[in-house]
Amino acid sequence: MSLSSLAVGDEAVITSIDGDVRFLSRITSIGLTPGSKVKVIKNDRNRPLLLYSRDTMIALNKKECENIKVQEGVA
């Protein structure tokens, strides 16, 4: 499932990330890689997704979230 379909409070592990070199380098440098644990803090309509990963609060545009697939639950 995609990252944006998670609900507030859900925890998940990133399984795959798609995109061009530019996007991959940006998203990994902010701490999101396959295997990262994430927790959703806020998921409001028409707002970026707010999640917590590697001790960091990250705001992420919804469209970009579509390229990030996750497995719910903590591995």
Added chain:
Amino acid sequence: MIDGKQVIALLGQPNSGKSTLFNGLTGLKQHVGNWPGKTVEKKEGSFVRNGKEYIVADLPGSYSLSANSDEEMITRDYIASGKADAVCILADSSQLERSLFMLSDYAGIDVPCFLVLNLADVAENRGKKINVEALKKHLSIPVVSLSAPDTKKYDELYKCMEEALTKKTVLDASKLEAEYEKIEGYSELKAMIPDGVIKGYSKTWLAAKAIEGDKAVKEAVSQRLAFDDKARFIQIISKSEKGTLATSKCKYDWINSLISEAVVNNESVQPFGKFDKAITHKVWGKPLVILIVIGGLLGSFIPALPFMGIGMGIAALIPPLQSGLLEAGVPNFVAGLICNVLIQSVCYIIQMLGFVFGVTLVFGMLEEIGVMARISYVFDNTMGKLGLQGKSVMPCLVSFGCTMGGAAGARVIDNWGQKVLTIAIAWAVPCGAAWAIIPMLSSNFFGAGALLIIVIILLVMLLHMFVTAKIFGKMLVKKEDRYGIIMELPPYHKPKVGALMRYALGRSKDTFFRVVKVIIPICAIFWLLSYSASGVAEGTILYKVGTFIEPVTKVFGLNWKLFTAYVASSVGKEGAVGVLSALYANTGTIFGAVAGTNAANDMQALITAIPKPEALAFIFAVTFNVPCVVAVAATYQETHSAKWTAIISAYYTVGSLLLAFIAYHIGMLIW
């Protein structure tokens, strides 16, 4: 080395406290310019320690050392240029796992470096203990734990710096290399890379970047390879699809192995407190942001007031000085030049500096505390429609008070194109001076209809902003910069008021020298145009030109008097009504009206003399005209581009006349 002085380059992700450290180290001794041929801001400063002067170069903020943006390429080229004697890498102690990414991306570069674990206070509050000695041992570079706001504790930092410079400490990348070796093709790739492809960058670093599909590295390496090797090199790279994911896994694994030994009690999470809940609220978030910006605008006036007082005080001296000069036998022309151009310009500039100082200080503080990042989140979708980041909402809101403040506030936007576009859009927002004259003019001419006019002005403003974004967006904001927000909401930081104050002062000083070049010539030109030896309006060049082109300006609903007042409004909107009054009812001179030294305005004379459609045209022309000479100067200062300042000014002149044309002809249909 620059001029025999040793150079320290600061490298860190956004929010690592880099600019705070830069301000803390250099204080007033800094200057801002552009990187040669680029639109990225270049900040350099210096400090003296034990009688020796050091240069500090603030490398552009970026999250990594990839080759995806101008900022990152400038950083890489700077390191390769050999100018930096040591690179100071910053990380946020409270979130080491992510913020050490820059260090891991630096690993493999042979330029000496040292690590600053910033925001130690935040980490401590979250119950994190970092074993600095263990990190030193693993990395074999000097490491220091620091709370950037605390200059008193800089001693440790200086020691680290000196150690890095004298011992030329190079980051030990062997353990990261061991991780890289697990990637398929890495070892073969590394073996193919010849010596010294890019100065300072080791084969380890180049091979990892090649795996990531880094274009610049790919080009530099393949240029040096024989035909067969080149083909093989490119073959390996193209096979390693999504290599960035593989190398970043190595980097985070390496970081985790560092942290597991050096950080204890790594359990706590960043609190999502009451303020965060309120500002990110679905309904209340936006109103709260608007309140914060209004509060910030009012707050900016507090440090600005003394400056404004001084500026106005000097302005008040102009009339007695002028009459004094005339009595002493100084020719009218010379006295006017001294009083109305030189002194008047200085008054404008001092008042402007006060406000630039206030805005830089207050909004710089909001940025440093971490509020600006939240504003970005709240307005991401709205401003995204204009091709801008969420932060851009701030300059637009500030412009309701003062366009110059909006332009100065745009400096928190880290992308140059988006910064220029934001300022261009913010110009469409009628400023405080427009709000002072437009409702007054409207109600005098149209009674209760004034309310409707104000509503229409607000709607036109929104449309104007949208159209401006469409017209300039394509030129200013590259398509690849238009992707959505990927940003950290940093933990709240204590702002370093002292350093910020010094920074704002330095900034104001810098502004002074730049804007003098803009304001004095514009004031001089306008004064020459409005000068007449006899004192009557008919003797001015404005009159001659105005009456000559009147057939054209009439199309826009502006006779020569209205057009003169319109021209005056691009110097300062406050003066527009005064100029009308001077021309229609002889209440003073044109320049006196702009400078605010004329007698009271005669509104009654205006109402009887100006037909309603022309008044309406005038209202729209003035509202959407170039805001004022000071806003032009501030725009030049922030964009560092005379070209774009001129383009935006010309665009607003044409746009306002077009709106006047529409208003005039609609008015003709009504009345």
